[in-house]
Amino acid sequence: MVRKKMLLPIELVNPGMKTADVVFNKEGNILLWDGVALDSLTIQRLKNVGIDEIYVQLDKPQEMSGFNYDEDSPERFRVEYKNDLNSTKQIFQSISSGRRIDVEATDKIVDSIVKKSESNRNIIDTITEVRSVDEYTYYHSINVSMLCMIIGKWLRLDEYHIRNLTQAGLLHDIGKSKISPELLNKPGKLTEDEFNEMKRHSEYGYNIVRESEDVPPEVAKAILTHHEKEDGSGYPMGLTGNQLNLYSKIITVADIFDAMTANRSYKSKDTPFKVFELMQHGSFGVLDPIVLNVFLDNITTYYIGAKVLLNTGENGVVIFMNKSNLSRPVVQVGDRYIDTSVSKIVRIKEFI
Ligand SMILES: [Fe+2]
Ligand SMILES: [Fe+2]
Known part of the structure; x- marks a missing residue:
């Protein structure tokens, strides 16, 4: 089938539409890949960086008629996230009370997560939000599962591996x-x-999933080894x-990204950029460099077009990420471009 595409003014682009070509900014950097499902935040950010029109796919009849197809809407995402969170809680509680793992229930959560698009901005927005401390482990499990799914898709893994990976992320703790x-x-x-007992959760987890024939052995192994480190200093x-x-x-x-954003979210609004920088410069020997690079390369593009408050009191828009210094992007203020990695004065204070 020949895919229909149409060059649409940005004002007429609606959530749920998909890009039909790569979207570049004025500097020639890629903002979005072909085939990305757009949501309202992405569209707003494209407007913020001065994109006037983009190519969108017109495969679905409803897109031609009403432009109202919105499978990545924040409302829908929130309902699904809450449901998945409750199911995760039940899985944990049922094991605490001595029952075997309910693999069917985990499969339902995995289904709900793998069908989400890797470009769904609600995922990153939800992960960087403040969450309940009491239920930390349940939020963390869902978040790590969603992150594993998107990293798997960014690495172009096939469906089988993405499902396994999503399940492994969900059950890692x-x-x-x-x-x-x-x-x-x-x-x-x-x-x-106490610390030694806490560290045993990797082995406890391995024993829980090993009891079930429906959990692939490589998933069980990943659960056992999720606190191992590249340099051999893990457990x-x-x-x-x-x-x-x-x-x-x-x-x-x-795991590290979610834990870092959770800890920081109570303290400041500079969370994502600071966490990227800490991961980029502080994880030598700990994290696999290829996985880390793919993660940082892709996730940082989510923030192009984001509005920020600078320490000078001015508002700006992030227009370019400096690959070697992720917490210091180039920011547009009015008609000026400020490279915060070079400026000795200007810093990003917070996202607005
Ligand atoms: Fe863990
Ligand atoms: Fe964890």
């Missing part, structure tokens, strides 16, 4: 269901014994990068 709630939610520093076995499977490497990147 399932062993925490065997840790006492007092220890799990203990505020402040843990004693050495429980001190394996090195060449002994870890791709699922495990991807979970580690997703």
Whole structure:
């Protein structure tokens, strides 16, 4: 079938439409790939960086008539996210009370996550939001699962691996269901014994999923090794990068990103850029460099077009990410372009 496409003024582009060509900014950098499902935030950000028109696909009759097809709407995303969160909670609670893992229930959550587009901005927006401390593990499990799914898609893995990866992300901390709630939610520093018990969640998780024939062995192995590090300094076995499977490497990147954004979100609004910088410069020897690069390269493009407040009191729009200095992008203020990686004065204070 020949795909129909149409050059549409940005004012007429609606959420749910898909790009029919790569979208470049005025500097010739890629803003969006071909085939990306657009949502209202993306469209707004394209307007912010001065894009006047883009090619959109017109495959679906409803797009031709009403332009109202919105499978990535924030409202729909929120409902699904809440449902998946509740189901995750039930899976954890049922294992805590001694039952076996309900693989059918995990499959339903995996179904709901894998059908989301890797360009769905609601995913990143939700992950960087403040979340309930009491239910941290459930939010974290869903978030890591969604991140694993998008990283898998960015790595162009096939459907089989993306499903496995999404399941592995969802269940990576399932062993925490065997840790006492007092220890799990203990505020402040843990004693050495407590810390050692906490570290055993990888093995507990492995034993929980190993009981089930429906969980592939490479998923079980990824759960066991999700705290191993490339340089062999992780646990429980001190394996090195060449002994870890791709699922495990991807979970580690997703796990660290979600944990860092969760910790920072209570403190400041500069979260995503600071976290990218910490991951870029602080993860040598810890994270797989290829997975990390693919993750950072793709995720940072989500922020092109974002509005920011500068320390000078001015508002600006992020127009270009500096690959070597991710927390210091180029910002447009009025008709000036400020490279915050070069300027000694101008810094981004927060997202607005
Ligand atoms: Fe963990
Ligand atoms: Fe985790």
